[in-house]
Amino acid sequence: MKTYTRQQLALRNGQDKPEIWIAYRGVIYDVSSSRLWKNGTHYEHWAGQDLTEELVDAPHTEKVFEKFQAIGQLA
Numbered sequence: 001m002k003t004y005t006r007q008q009l010a011l012r013n014g015q016d017k018p019e020i021w022i023a024y025r026g027v028i029y030d031v032s033s034s035r036l037w038k039n040g041t042h043y044e045h046w047a048g049q050d051l052t053e054e055l056v057d058a059p060h061t062e063k064v065f066e067k068f069q070a071i072g073q074l075a
Contacts, residue, residue, distance in 0.1 A: 002072040004028055006050070009074060013048030014040020021071070023050040029068040050074060 012021035020032040020040050031037040040047040
């Protein structure tokens with residue numbers, strides 16, 4: 001898997017580039033196809049970030065990431 005920096009991840013926020021990416025536990029997922037991430041936001045969360053610490057407050061488990069393609073690793 002390709003490795004991306006936090007700066008490269010931040011550009012995939014749904015506004016600077018068409019891709020919408022998020023990271024969880026060092027893995028970067030492409031959530032561009034999700035209607036829940038339209039425009040790079042998902043409730044109070046923003047794309048282009050590592051959301052590992054925020055999952056504890058989510059109403060779902062990490063299994064939600066199984067729906068999305070892992071496209072890289074966070075450096």
